[in-house]
Every structure is written in structure tokens, then in C-alpha cells.
Amino acid sequence: MKAEKENRERNFEEERRKMVELLRSYGIGEEVLEAMMHVKRHLFVPGHLRDQAYGDYPLPIGEGQTISAPHMVAMMCDYLELGKGEKVLEVGAGSGYHAAVIAEIIGEVGHVYSVERIQWLVDFSRENLKRAGYKHVTVTLGDGTLGLPKYAPYDKISVTCAAPDVPPPLLEQLRNGGKMVIPIGRYMQELYLVKKRNGVERERKCSVVFVPLVGRYGFH
Ligand code: SAH
Numbered sequence: 001m002k003a004e005k006e007n008r009e010r011n012f013e014e015e016r017r018k019m020v021e022l023l024r025s026y027g028i029g030e031e032v033l034e035a036m037m038h039v040k041r042h043l044f045v046p047g048h049l050r051d052q053a054y055g056d057y058p059l060p061i062g063e064g065q066t067i068s069a070p071h072m073v074a075m076m077c078d079y080l081e082l083g084k085g086e087k088v089l090e091v092g093a094g095s096g097y098h099a100a101v102i103a104e105i106i107g108e109v110g111h112v113y114s115v116e117r118i119q120w121l122v123d124f125s126r127e128n129l130k131r132a133g134y135k136h137v138t139v140t141l142g143d144g145t146l147g148l149p150k151y152a153p154y155d156k157i158s159v160t161c162a163a164p165d166v167p168p169p170l171l172e173q174l175r176n177g178g179k180m181v182i183p184i185g186r187y188m189q190e191l192y193l194v195k196k197r198n199g200v201e202r203e204r205k206c207s208v209v210f211v212p213l214v215g216r217y218g219f220h
Contacts, residue, residue: 006058012042017053017081019070022056036074044097044128045151052150063133066173067095067209068124068160072208076181079193080118080156080204082106087151087175089112091144091213092160096125096137102158103134109201112137113151115144117203117215147173162189167217171200186219 030156042053045067058066063136076098081087082105090099094114101127111136112135116122122141129137140148145167153175159182164184171194174180180194191205214220 012040012054014177017042018058019054023074023092026071026074028071029078031105032101034079035077035101036070038104039097039100040132041070041097043132044095044100057076061095061121061124063120065094065121067097068210073098075205076158076160076191077105079181079191080158082156085109086155087153088112089148089151089157089170090160091147091157091170092116092211093125094121094160096129096132096134096139098131098158098160099137099139100129100132100134103137105140108136109155111151113148113154114139115142115148117141117143118145133191138187142217143215145169145213145215149173156180159183159213160210161213161218162186163213163218164209165217166192166194166202167213169217171196182203183208186207188207212213 020033020042022031042050045053045059046199056070058069061067085108086106089101093114099112122139125139145168152173155178157174157180161181174196178196184188189208191208193203195201204207
């Protein structure tokens with residue numbers, strides 16, 4: 001039984017290595033690759049999908065929501081240029097995987113605050129993060145379009161669901177000099193990198209597919 005478990009762990013590690021090599025071929029930066037080699041994605045997907053954990057595609061996590069494809073998590077982290085010790089806000093905890101990758105990059109001197117609107121997924125992500133050993137991630141139940149004023153301002157903000165436009169509270173809670181990644185659009189969605197420095201600058205990156213951001217400044 002124990003040998004079987006060890007074998008499975010080894011296979012997961014091998015599959016993770018292959019996933020990281022694929023991401024490297026896409027031009028993802030070394031720091032993000034290293035973090036993705038550390039985070040055990042198989043601990044963040046529902047048990048019956050564990051064998052597909054290292055495929056480069058999204059997977060269902062319940063409640064009609066999905067864990068994003070590894071390349072999307074990697075690209076979003078790369079665009080944010082995360083640094084050690086940063087304070088990061090995530091909107092949409094889902095499985096907790098993306099938050100874990102951010103947490104791995106910013107290190108234990110930093111902190112990730114993730115807001116999730118579905119209680120079941122708050123519990124699911126908390127459990128997964130605990131099992132994977134990430135103590136510097138806090139998941140809160142709420143409407144992430146309102147941000148999380150209590151811990152603002154944030155160095156970086158990562159929105160993992162598609163918004164009609166940038167929610168004003170998120171822009172307010174981003175520190176001057178900070179960056180935000182956010183998918184915008186209902187059917188045709190584009191990923192934007194938003195930079196706040198005195199004014200606000202938006203850079204369109206690529207076409208994407210995300211579940212909708214639902215809330216006060218989201219879709220209704
Ligand atoms: N980052 C997640 C992906 C989650 S999918 C992961 O790594 O698994 C997007 C998530 O956003 C869903 O869980 C959905 O419930 C959540 N969501 C949608 N609108 C939201 C809102 N207004 N506030 C907080 N979470 C929201």
C-alpha cells in the first residue's frame with residue numbers, strides 16, 4: 001500500500017516536470033516555472049480527476065466552476081511580475097491552486113488574500129491549501145468585485161473570472177505602482193494587464209475563456 005502511494009507520488013512528480021517543460025517552451029519565466037514545479041496541482045483537483053491534474057487544460061471543480069489551465073495560471077503570474085514579500089489580492093479562489101502558485105512565488109514574507117463568492121469553494125480551497133501546506137494564503141467569503149478593503153492597498157491583483165470592466169474598488173485598492181491582471185468580456189474575452197502609476201494604463205494581452213465574475217461590479 002505504502003509502495004503504491006510512493007509510486008503514484010513519483011508519477012505525479014514526473015508529470016509535473018513534463019507540464020513545466022511544456023510551459024518553458026511557451027516562454028514562461030524561470031521563477032514562475034520553479035513555483036509550478038513545487039505546487040502539487042493534484043491536491044487541488046477533485047479526487048476522481050487526479051490523474052488528469054497535470055494536463056494543460058482547465059478542469060471542473062464543482063458548482064459549475066473550473067480550475068484554470070496551467071499555462072493560463074503561469075501567464076497571469078508572469079504578467080504580474082510578482083516579487084518576494086508582496087501583498088496580493090486574488091478574486092475567485094476556486095480550488096486554491098492559482099493562489100498557491102502566487103504564494104510560492106512571493107514567499108512566506110508575502111501574503112495572498114483570496115475572495116470567493118461560493119461557500120463550498122471557500123471550504124474546498126481552504127482545505128486544499130492547508131493540505132498543500134500554504135499558511136500565507138487567506139480565503140474569505142464575499143463579493144470580490146468590492147475587493148477586500150481591510151488589507152488594502154495591494155501590490156498586485158489577480159482576477160480569475162471574466163468581468164464586464166475593471167471594478168472601480170479594485171483599482172482603488174491597488175497601490176500606486178501596482179499591477180492587475182483581469183479578463184474582460186462576456187463571450188469574447190481578452191486578458192488585460194492594468195498598471196496604476198499616477199494614471200491608469202491598460203494593455204491587451206490575449207484572448208481567453210473564463211467563467212463570469214458575478215457580483216456588484218460584475219455580471220448579474
Ligand atoms: N483561481 C481559481 C479559478 C477559479 S474559477 C483556481 O485556481 O482554481 C473563478 C472563481 O471565481 C469561481 O470559483 C467563482 O465562484 C469565483 N467568482 C466569481 N465571481 C466572483 C466574485 N464576485 N467574487 C469572488 N469570487 C467570484
